[in-house]
Amino acid sequence: DASAMDKKxxxxxxxxxxxxxxxxxxxxxxxxSQKESRHYSTELFKLKTQYEESHExxxxxxxxxxxxxxxIKV
Structure with a gap:
């Protein structure tokens, strides 16, 4: 019936x-989440670069x- 079909x-x-x-x-x-992930990836890259420079x-x-x-010894 039409009303049952309409309801469905x-x-x-x-x-x-x-x-x-x-x-x-x-x-x-x-x-x-993707935007946040890109932000953290960028931040991680910056920190890694700073770490490497500090280590050098x-x-x-x-x-x-x-x-x-x-x-001094000589």
């Missing part, structure tokens, strides 16, 4: 709309310190 169609449309909304919400959440400076200072210690 409305329920189906409601279900479709709920799933569309869920998909939109998940898409927004995914995009936010420490090694240079150790070498210079060793050379100065040798000069």
């Amino acid at each position: 169609q409305k329920q189906f449309d409601k279900l479709i709309n709920e799933w569309k909304q869920k998909c939109e919400d998940i898409t927004v959440e995914l995009e936010a 400076q420490i090694e240079a200072l150790r070498k210079e310190n060793k050379n100065l210690a040798e000069e």
Whole structure:
């Protein structure tokens, strides 16, 4: 009967709309997570670069310190 079909169609449309909304919400959440991930990746790269530069400076200072210690002994 037509009213039963109409009721089923409305329920189906409601279900479709709920799933569309869920998909939109998940898409927004995914995009936010990807943006956050890119931010952390950039921050990590900066920190890694700073660490490597600091490590090089420490090694240079150790070498210079060793050379100065040798000069003092002589």
